[in-house]
Amino acid sequence: MSKPIRCKELLLAALALTAWSGHADEYRAEAFQGEEYKARAVIKALDRAVLSGELAARVTQLPKRPGDSFRQGELLLGLDCSLYQAQADKVAAESKAARFKLDNAKQLNELRSIGSLDVALAQSEYAQAQAELRIARLNTERCQIKAPYDGRVVAVLVNRHENIRQQQEVLEIVADQRLEAEVVVPATWLGWLKPELPLTLRIDETGASVEAAVVAISPAIDPVSQTLQLRARLTQPSGLMPGMSASAYFTPAGAGEQS
Template sequence: MKIAAMLIAFGVGCSAVTPALAEYKARAVVQAVNRAELSSELAGRITRLPHRMGDAFSKGDVLVGLDCRLYEAQASKVAAELDAAKVKLESTEELKELNAIGDMDVALAESEYAQSRAELSIARINTRRCNVQAPWDGRVSELRVSRHENVQQQQPLIIIVDDSSLEAEVVVPAAWLAWLEPGQEVELRAESLGVTAEARVSAISPAIDAVSQTVLLRATLSPDAALVPGITATAVFLPTLSKDQ
């Protein structure tokens, strides 16, 4: 009470200093910025599964490999058809120069050659799809399949996360928008681990939930944060001044 009276005597309102004296707490959930569930683009039998749960991998590493012999054989067959179509096209062009055939025959040969080229491109795309590669550096979170298992197209295979880039999602009262802004420092206290990590508000939702009068924000964790995706923590905000000061 004495402090408040002294502030009033000097013309300073209590509302201006309340944010500096209080801790604002909210529950937070730590998430990986990059997380993906990779599915098979082809049907086939799994022949390679080099990484297990918890293993680290680098961008471009093969995470799941399928038996590709059928697709490689199809690609070889189409490549041979393309060679035959090329020979036919060259032959029709020579005959056209001799006026032995008409323009229609040349056009048909050109069409067959273009179609064979397109089919070879498709076949080569399928052979590349036999290997599911890592889109970025990360770790295996969960395996959905086993080696030698037959999988179908679009079947989930593996879940991966990049645990080097983390952020926290926090739901806070809308009234905090009076002082909360991007760049605000946040302290994340994970009681279950006894760990504290520093973060900074990176984005605030532009919409307020009409029922709960809350707003969602994202806070980017420092690279050396000793937290893991999925853990809950207490987000502690220590604002220094309200926006109108």
């Protein structure tokens, strides 16, 4: 009787081992799948710029500091415009005089006192004065740097009363409410990646999860790393900041479309 019992025990052990092996294979497959559809991402701002002064002048107004918010069209930096305003006034007076000279030339031409050449020269002088006036007014407009969009100040690179040179960097700004994610993924995922594919971003700095969707896929593959970059639209960008890093998890339903 002991021999049949021993065979039965061996059979049960073999069946248990087979079941455990199947579960282990399934676990390894799930773990591999989880790693396969995970990638690294970074939060980027759609609008970010370093503003430069277009004139050489002294800084007189600097109402914003790092971290301050602003609205489109709001003053970010003001320069001493006394010299440029005086030049604009001078050119405006010269333009006015050129206009009077042109009107007078036209009247004299009607009276046959001067020829058409004199009228043409007066017209040319007036056009030149108008062009110089536009340049002078453009310079006065450049004395103020205004916000090109809504956002926040990242860094202030100058101080009040400093004299800046032409094209010197003065402010760095960012549109902190217009964000997206840039994700780097293996090129082998091209078989199932497509626009509007959902994904979840887990932010490293806060641990928060944010839903997103693929907006665009890069048309070129990096030949060295065999990766490509895609852009993802964030459904709830509030609480995020440009420069944050994240892990991107693609949904199994989306990855299942590989076949």
